[in-house]
Amino acid sequence: MPTQCLDILNTPAACLISSGIDPGLAEFIGILLGVLAVSIAPLVIVIGLIWVERKFAARVQDRIGPNRVGPLGLLQTVADALKLITKEDITPAGADRLIFNLAPIVAVTSVVLMWAVIPFSPYHVGVDLSIGVLYVAAVGSIGTLAIMMAGWSSNNKYALLGAFRVVAQLVSYEVPMVLALLIPVLLAGSMSIQEIVNSQRGMWFFFFSPIAAILLFISTQAEAGRAPFDLIEAESELVAGYNIEYSGMKFGLFFAGEFVHVLTNGLMLALLFFGGWVGPFVDDAPLLGVVYLFAKGAVFYVFSLLLRNALPRVRIDQMLAFNWKFLVPVAIVNLIVTAGLWMVVRQLGIAPGAGFENDFLANVPAAAIMFAGHLLLGGIIMTMVRNAGRRQRAKDTTTTALTVADDQKMVTAQ
Amino acid sequence: MLELNPQTIAFFIFAVFGLGGALGLVTTRNLIHSALYLILSLFGGAGFFVLLSAPFLAAVQVLVYIGAIAILFIFAVMLTRGMTRLKEVVNRQWWASAAVGAILFALLLTGVILPVWGDGGTNPNQPPTDLVATTEDLGVALVDGNQYVLPFLVSSLLLTGAMIGAIVVARDQEVS
């Protein structure tokens, strides 16, 4: 805790002490204020996000979208929330009531907890944990548990099947995600997110390892259950998935959690690879950092929306094969290549020396070498994928793709 | 000896999580409930790591034990048909396991807790310090030729062996 009272926004505890409140109490109030500020943010933002999501989807599909409630339909989400609250809520017979009710709460909590370590500006951060990146990964893995609880407690075959598939998906995509998270940790030499952002003052980490940024985007897309990986809400195959039996506000909570998760993923990508709150004049006006961060996060959020509306859903076997036979090997090779290049760059003295880390020009040679290396790696990967695809297609044209017997096998294997 | 400060309160909360979870784990008759109690107990463990100024281990506890092993338990339970609906706990050797548990607890008590407890232990007035080994030190030690590089690589071999063994066993089950 800084002991000096600078202003009430940044150092509430110190200011309360100086105004004559017991230090222990003041510290607690300071923590509580910080907690409220950081934890209310995602819940307020989600109301806007749902509107953006619906409006955007409507525009992509050549519709108008919500436009009745409030100007531009902005209050539609509020109306929806009121509707969800007053809807009858059904807990199916044979359900495990306690776990059934706990699951949506755990789902939302696990996502909101991630916000505790997000630095919004050089000074505005809930808490800058020394293990920030690992904390995000750990808290995110609790979300998997919520889905398991929901699917199991519903006493519904489809819900359980959906939950199993989703959990298989989530745990699988956690591997390339964490492998990609390792890259900024390696480059910055710290797991603290604030420090990772600070070491990007000279150059965004995206230019040091573009493949890792892409891997992180794809795998977090799957972690949030977004298209084309949205087996979480497979209406056509499993009625819905793990949340079939949920209605009313509990159903709404799962979706609120998903929307916040997508935005959180966008923010994490911005923080770890695109400099977070770093931007012009940010040291003079720290609150500008909030604008930069959310602008960067919004770009990835909109990109995610675009993907969601443009791509069809993949099958479960394709999705898992894509992860284990493509993303994970690529992530491993990327880790080795990035670590190797970074070591070479550092040992040869190309990396900016002490005192020049924040200088853009001093970072250019190292970034150029690493970017070129990654472009080469990307080219090799793409060529290999293309050749594998050609071989597969050549094989498919000689043998019939799927016989009726194969089809039958697939059905029974489910 | 015990003073009432936030750390003590947190300790007791985590102790309730840990012990309550463990108790629920062995007494409930529903295997999925058991797995969830186990998670509660592991959370208590993660909390203790934080109180001991080892946040890295706490995150690992959540990531690996809760995020992976507990999920694996649930998968394993669902693989065994009918196990989730077990109405009666069939365990006639409960007294044997209780005896083993009591003996283990006594061993722990004499071997681990007593040496650091009371007058014979380390200085009780020594305050918990923030000056502990950081994750960075751990990383350096792991790949230092004079320190732990061999255990580091052997652990990798162990993991590989574990995975190969598991695949062999699982495949075997599928064939038969």
Next chain:
Amino acid sequence: MNLINEWAFIGVFAAVAWIFPTLPLVVSWVFRPKRANAIKLQTYECGVETVGDTWVQFKVQYYLYGLVFLVFDVELVFLFPWAVAYNRLDFFAFGAGLLFVFLLTDALIYAWRKKALEWL
């Protein structure tokens, strides 16, 4: 802010993050109609009555994915300290990390060749 204060923040945050989703559920519980009947409470399966036990046996494939994931998860946990210390390390340490990753890639290749990663 010292270590304990940092985690006190996380603790309070966890409590608050728990309250926020609970609040709408409580409000909803107060205002929503409660007129359940046996037909409403039936398990929802496209209108057909559900047959048999819900907790059916699942195939071993899920477990295999879980196992492969677990092995990689533990591997990654070892790699995090390595990555944090990376800026202080030399080529020998890079080699050790490389060997570590390589040994586990072996496991992935084995799983691949044994078709443990196939869905069907």
